Amino acid sequence: MTPAKPLVSCIITTCNRARLLARAIDSALAQTYSPLEIVVVDDASTDETPAIMQGFMESHQNIQYLRHERRMGACAARNSGIQAAKGEYVAGLDDDDEWLPQRVEKMLAVFEDSLAFVYSDYYRRKQDKLSLTSTPSELTHALMVRGINLAGTQVLTRRTYILEADGFDPSLRASQDYDMWLRLLEQRPLAKRVAEPLMIVDASDRTGRISVDRRKVFSGKFQVYRKNKRFFDRSLRTERLYFIRKVLHPYPSLHRVLHMAPRRELANELRRWIKGRLVKLLRTS
Template sequence: MHSRTPLVSVYITTCNRLEKLKRALRSVKDQSYQNIEIIICDDASADGTQAYVEGLIREDARIHYFRNDTSKGACAARNLGIFHAQGEYITGLDDDDEFLPERISQFIEAWDNKYSFICCDFIERFSDGKTKKYYNTNSVEKLTYVDMLFDNVASNQIFTLTERLKAIGGFDIRARRLQDWDTWLRLSHKFGEFIRLPIATYIMHHDHGIDEKRVSKSYPLSSSLIDLRDRNKDIYIDEHLKFMNFIISTEEKKAKPIDSIIWSIKRRTPKYMIKYALQSFSGNK
């Protein structure tokens, strides 16, 4: 149990989503753990965000505001917050999501320097009010970078030492998609094991308007996986590289049936054979 109360930096990136940002900000200000700084990273919003946040700063000295005058993308905006952070620890929040009140307290309580970072379960909330929980962890789960190679098992936000996130250069501004996955992979590869807590303290909202631009809808997953692999050539080697190449081929709908069988056997799951069969059946092969 931690008796001291170190400063925790929370960075929130935003771009023309003021109403959602207000919800995110409230969730951080309402944390049970109060020794925090809140860093708003504005990627050239033109919807009144700057005036609104500047008003908040006059009332709450914990809030800091940094702005890109021209849009530079999500990764550059996150780095704006990361490299201005003064806290011993750091965590992030997307402007369309929110923290549950005990999130930071839970992280502080569980922190151990031997782990590269901490993550936890999260809740997805949809516009119809329905919710779904991931990952339904039953106990503290210890993981390594190998667990991150083919899936983001850490979710979109983590908690770590600020100096560590700075040491890996923050987010890679070349990444158009899968930025979180890329960053947590590099972090765990450099600093070792991480843990996932069996509690959900983060709500991921799916209430986006039809006019909101979503990179995840416009940039193919196969291209994103190729980018992830190529940016991390020192991590994806030997058998890991072969498996990633196979995963990419399945997304491109170019996987061979024998490869689907072999990898299903090696990974002890039938899903690759099933995926190949479904692709063949639908006529997309």
């Protein structure tokens, strides 16, 4: 007898994005893999989200809908979804993004118990144009800790792995997914990629995204830096602080570029500095 395939839980968190949420749910329902459950966590939406979810639940038995009565934030919503999930595996989906039909099937085929998680390449959509974002073939903690979320915003892993790592950190104001992947890689030393785009990340509509507030992004990135700076040598600390400060000040001073920018990025940073100066001169002339 063929053993039963494991249940995978798709975790979708949402807040006042009803016009986009249906598209995300439809993309999860279109997956070639089964069995799959969809867990939607509504972080106290005030729009028509509850009505839309009522319609989905009347039509599909594999959907759970949880609602926070007060706003608790993205991390708390993700944690609620993971706690409620019945699947052996969990995979996240932002409410304005889409899974391509074979995402779960192909990611689960790559997963091994020794891995922290599996991720994939993806498309970024902006004004109806798609551009491919490629990711490294493998990730280690040492590579990720350099400060760049090379895995993207969503992965597939065992539900128990996230619970063992104490879930997403609600104290962070940004970079919550990056912080989670780092902690998973502390537990298990390797993550692997599916070398094809399996998701569309929508960069067109930024409504409700934390990244629209530079101060929040800066605060979140600095919090993650402080949590992980024990892994950095002196030069890497300088490099990370340089890029974190650029969130608030995209065009740093020439002194800061020359003394803090990574050597491998110095030429690019100097070009950006010159461009910024030219723009400033044109605006004041």
